Amino acid sequence: MGITAENGTYTIEVTLSGGSGKASVESPAKIQAEDGVLRAEIVWSSPYYGYMEVDSVGYDPVNETGNSIFEIEVPALDTDIPVLAETVAMSEPHEIAYTLYFDSATMKPADTLLVPGICLTASVLAAGAVLAWILKRKKR
Numbered sequence: 001m002g003i004t005a006e007n008g009t010y011t012i013e014v015t016l017s018g019g020s021g022k023a024s025v026e027s028p029a030k031i032q033a034e035d036g037v038l039r040a041e042i043v044w045s046s047p048y049y050g051y052m053e054v055d056s057v058g059y060d061p062v063n064e065t066g067n068s069i070f071e072i073e074v075p076a077l078d079t080d081i082p083v084l085a086e087t088v089a090m091s092e093p094h095e096i097a098y099t100l101y102f103d104s105a106t107m108k109p110a111d112t113l114l115v116p117g118i119c120l121t122a123s124v125l126a127a128g129a130v131l132a133w134i135l136k137r138k139k140r
Contacts, residue, residue: 005033005107012077013106014040018098023087025100030110031074038074040102043067048089054081054100077104 011028026043042052049068052059055075063069075081080099087094 004036005038007034009110010107011110012040013103014042015101016098017101019096028106031102031107039071040074042070042072042100044069046087046089048087050086050088050093053084074102077102
């Protein structure tokens with residue numbers, strides 16, 4: 001593989017093209033780097049995908065309910081990656097050709113996403129405490 005990334009969990013912007021244009025995948029995607037190998041969690045906009053194929057390797061969904069989720073190996077960043085996905089949303093199963101593109105410029109450690117969420121939560125709680133204190137003082 002030879003993809004340069006320190007071992008860890010990241011997020012990365014991913015774009016999907018191909019098919020009818022109705023399907024999409026969640027972006028940013030979670031991506032795990034381990035010993036030069038990247039594995040991405042692909043969350044489809046539909047629960048009707050039964051398998052995916054990337055670089056001639058087949059993948060089954062990792063969930064049983066909700067929109068289809070796959071954990072796939074990412075062979076390269078910053079290039080179009082052809083994938084096949086089988087959907088059963090139509091009257092019979094169909095393989096559809098798509099392209100995934102992982103943008104390395106957007107790859108960030110997943111931990112950095114927690115800090116704004118924690119700060120926002122703390123701010124909301126502090127504002128609530130101040131408001132409760134003000135209302136309690138007004139009642140006196």
